[in-house]
Amino acid sequence: MTARALRALACAAAVVLLPAGCGLPDLADLPLPGGAPKGDGYAVTAEFADVLDLVPQAAVKVDDVTVGSVERISLDGWTARVTLRLDAKVRLPANATAAVRQSSLLGEKYVAVAAPPTGAASDRLADGDVIPLPRTSRGTEVEEVLAALGLLLNGGGLAQLRTINRELSAALDGREPAVKDTLHQLDTFIGGLEKQKADLVRAIEALDRLTTRLNQQKQVLGDAVDSLAPGLTTLAGQRAQLTGALTALGELGQVGTRVVNRSRDNTVASLKALQPILEQLVRAGDDLPKSLDFMLSFPFPPNVTGAVVGDFVNLSITADLDAASILANLLAAAPPPASTTRPPTGSTPNRPPAAGGDRPTPRPGTGPGSGTNPLLPGLPILDCLPDPDDFPAIWTPPKDCLLPKGCVLLKPGSIIPIGGLILPKGLVPRGTVFPPGTELPAGTILSPQCVLPVTGAIDGVIGGLTDVLGGGLRP
Structure with a gap:
């Protein structure tokens, strides 16, 4: 049966079935x-x-x-x-x-x-x-994919991939350890950035806040920049003067250098000439400020204001009524005037006693309560000064000298204690427990306890009748 016959049979069957209830779907x-x-x-x-x-x-x-x-x-x-x-x-x-x-x-x-x-x-x-x-x-459309593929294949550099690969291989050949080390360092660097991610984010956020604040103050910043314009204009107008001033300053530096170089020898000589003066000022110690303080109230001590009442001065005197000293002073012959200041040239005061002999008579004024009295050999004559030829480092006077506790003499060259007194010329000045004019080796140092306090009153002076008659008890 041919195909045409089959189609005709199917159509006939359909015509037959339609009236039988096989209608079209709803x-x-x-x-x-x-x-x-x-x-x-x-x-x-x-x-x-x-x-x-x-x-x-x-x-x-x-x-x-x-x-x-x-x-x-x-x-x-x-x-x-x-x-x-x-x-x-x-x-x-x-x-x-x-x-x-x-x-x-x-x-x-x-x-x-x-x-x-x-x-x-x-x-x-x-x-x-x-x-x-x-x-x-x-x-993505197929046309777009094909267009991109066509761009890559037609002049997109695909033909150069082989060249790139060959050159890259040649560049890395023999350098694999260095490249590997570089990659490890890069990994370490990226790991460090990863660990500091929070800090970086915080810094970026802070920068964002800063830029926001600057944006809010944009008008203020603009006004500030605008206000700089007059100053910049003035500087621009004075540029020639500023340049000239800087040039002149450079020339001044050159002139100053020449002056310093040429006056160097004179400056050094002047400093060397000042050295003796400075040494004498150092040796003067506290004498200079004390004298300056005394000059302000001359002829009275600096603290005399507490003793001055109206038009008179309050004074107090402590008299030494030792019977032996009074008797010795009354019966003693007055010493020669020359012996009251210093011994004859070449003599040695207060020598230590010779072996088996008596102590020599001290020079007048060499210690409290001392004096020359050959008529009364039974009265004690005290030796309150050290031997200048055998001066110890620290000389402590005997207790019989009746000096204040702690009053000692230091060998020349020793460290000056605070409040101590140095004798540059070896002569004891006024204001100490020793009579003025007493000779000691030059540079001898008196401890602070040997220096009388500077007050508006005389607390006490120890001496004999001859000292009183000769004015030795003056403050």
């Missing part, structure tokens, strides 16, 4: 074009920057399942607005996404609606909602 049972939902459903508008060749009645799919169709496509400026009709049973989050996809390489376009990858909203997508442009996208 159109209500057929699916709507494009997968449109049965019933009303709900409409959602999606905004696209490019819908390609999407057409109305195209399918709308969720997880590759058709749940609706494209109802209308319109243009709003440069944005395409696609109205999607979805089945009422489809439940999607309010922040759902939409994308234009292609069913196959040469297939039709459809719209894929899906929940966002992360952070799905709790609300549901409802009728009239809009999927904005940031949540829509489109797939």
Whole structure:
């Protein structure tokens, strides 16, 4: 039987069966074009920057399942607005996404609606909602892929890959350890950046706050810059004068250098000439400031104000009423005037006693309560000064000298204690426990206890009758 006969037989059978009740299917049972939902459903508008060749009645799919169709496509400026009709049973989050996809390489376009990858909203997508442009996208067209491939193959540098590979191999040949070390260092560097990520983020945030603050004060900064304009204009006008001043300053430096070089010898000589004066000032010690203090109230001591009352001065005298001293002073012959100041030239005062002999008579005024009295050999004559030829480092006078406790004499060259007194010429001045004019080796140092306090009153003077008659008890 030929094909033509078979087709004729089939048509005859169909004609026979139609009156017998095999009618056409109900159109209500057929699916709507494009997968449109049965019933009303709900409409959602999606905004696209490019819908390609999407057409109305195209399918709308969720997880590759058709749940609706494209109802209308319109243009709003440069944005395409696609109205999607979805089945009422489809439940999607309010922040759902939409994308234009292609069913196959040469297939039709459809719209894929899906929940966002992360952070799905709790609300549901409802009728009239809009999927904005940031949540829509489109797939890549085959034409775009082929165009990119053609660009790569036609002058895109593919032919140079072999050259690049060969040159790179030649550059790295024999340097593998160095390259590996470089990669390790780069890994360490990136690891350090990773550990300091929080600090870097904090620094960037601080920089952001700074730029925000500067942006807020943009007007203030602008006013400050504008206010600099007059000053800059003045500086620009005086540029020649400033340049001349700097040039003159450089010349002044050269002149100063010449002056210093030429006067160097004279300056050194002047400093050397000052050395003796400075040495004498050092040796003077506290004498200079004490004398300056005394000069302000001459002829009275500096603290005489406590003793001056009106037009008179209060004085107190302590008399030594030792009977032996009084008797010796009354019966003693007055010494020669020359012996009251210093011994004859070449004589040695207060020599220590010779072996087996008596102590020599001390020079008048060489100690408290001392004197020359050959007529009364039974009265004690005290030796209260050291031997100048055998001066010890620290000489402590005997207790019989009746000197204050702690009053000692230090050998010349010793360290001067605080409050002590140095004798540059070896003569004891007024204001000590020793009679004025007493000779000692030059440079002898008296301890502070040997120096009488400077007051407005005389606390006590120890001496004989001859000292009183000769004025030795003057303050």
